[in-house]
Amino acid sequence: MLTLHCPYCGIQADETELAAGGEAHLKRYGPGSSDDEFETYLFMRENKKGVHLERWRHAYGCGKWFLAARDTATLEVYGTYAAQTSEPPVEVKAAIRAKHPGWTWKEQA
């Protein structure tokens, strides 16, 4: 079973107490944006085979949203971090780069 460390309550949470929330760091587009931007925001996802930055909610725990860096090809978890960030913290980036040397997070956006 997938377990993720909740950065708020500090426990290692089982998948059964978590709710997946899809790709993280999406740029929101609203009124005034182009069709292209709005479509991308609503429907287009990286869906990477490899490093995936994603949102999770500790639904049956503290109830808060946090973010995780996970590998969709190996199910390895590189780290979790608070949701109030616009990019992954340095230690998470380092953990990812240890396995994917060329990885830069901007390519994900």
Add this chain to the structure above:
Amino acid sequence: MKRYSVFAVAREGLRYHTGWERAWRSPTPKKKYDAIIVGAGGHGLATAYYLGKNHGITNVAIIEKGWLGGGNTGRNTTIIRSNYLQDPSAAIYDKALKLYENLSQDLNYNVMFSPRGLIMLAQTHHEVRGYQRTVMANQLQGVATEWVTPQQLKEIVPILNIDGPRYPVLGGLYQKRGGTARHDAVAWGYARACSAMGMDVIQQCEVTGVRRDGNKVIGVSTTKGDIDCDKLGMVVAGHTSVLAEMAGFRLPIESVALQALVSEPIKPCMDVVVMANTVHGYMSQSDKGEMVIGGGTDSFNNYTQRGSFHHIEETVRALVETFPIISRLKMLRQWGGIVDMTGDRSPIISKTPVDGIFVNCGWGTGGFKAIPGSGWAMAELMAKGHSPLAEEFHMYRFREGKFIDESVAAGVAH
């Protein structure tokens, strides 16, 4: 290709089965093809087959990174039905069902199509209204389905507990023409027929890049070298985003795991397929006697063909109330596949931003039933640039808001 027949069986029986030939060739790739199909699952193979059969295009290669039918086609629970809500869905799924009805004869390969009937149980009042609406929509679409009462259901499916305390059975949507088929045989039958038309089924060959000249496709790079083509069909289900990235565009697809499991074999006890969408499980009995069980997808992006154990537990726990006899069955095998989910839970059969590249994907949890119809439409699209059956399934519908919303109509993975 030697035809299979009762005479062939008798002839081979008399000479110790020494005369059977290989069902398909394993050729080395040519330098160039008129069309390349990536992915030898059911949809890719059916596309190639109808390119040859309906449009006379036989200089075709089907390129597969693993073994043919080793993706979702060989991992699914084989439910076939066409009782969808929206008109474009009913049209393509019913086309597929009609082709399934004669597929064994058409391919000269027994795909073991078994139109044993399919029931979707209504276990909440909301579902009752939903399915009654579907019955009416199906009538307008010319798809024969009917509403059945709990008492009728009890007669058709005696092992059903219709007065479960939590989710009593309130009725059902019954499609008598629905049923199952042998999944591997569908892939093998199409592959054999493609090979017989002179097409190359190339297994153990991964496409690693898409080569373009400006905005026009000129070929692919593979683990067996570069291969050129005029037209390219991407039919790779869970790996669609990976292939699209190679070609330089994006699709509204997410890849997640869907699992299934089978029990130990038991005596025949259920001769229809039953889906219980509210509790998120469905079941049929295989010819070997195993109960074949499936449920919902996992929640997170995943390419590993392995799912979360607790989902299996949830599925089985949910089914036990409605089918009490399974409570003491041992489960024998469990497995997963990577399904390609779109935002409106309907497939994409479409031209793409790159000239000469076509995509067929997004069948998600329910594409086995669609294989012949999808291949028919995709072949027409690739050959003529236009297909009435595929018309509304283009990839730009998300931008335009023209969804084909089946997510409410089919609440469960099947």
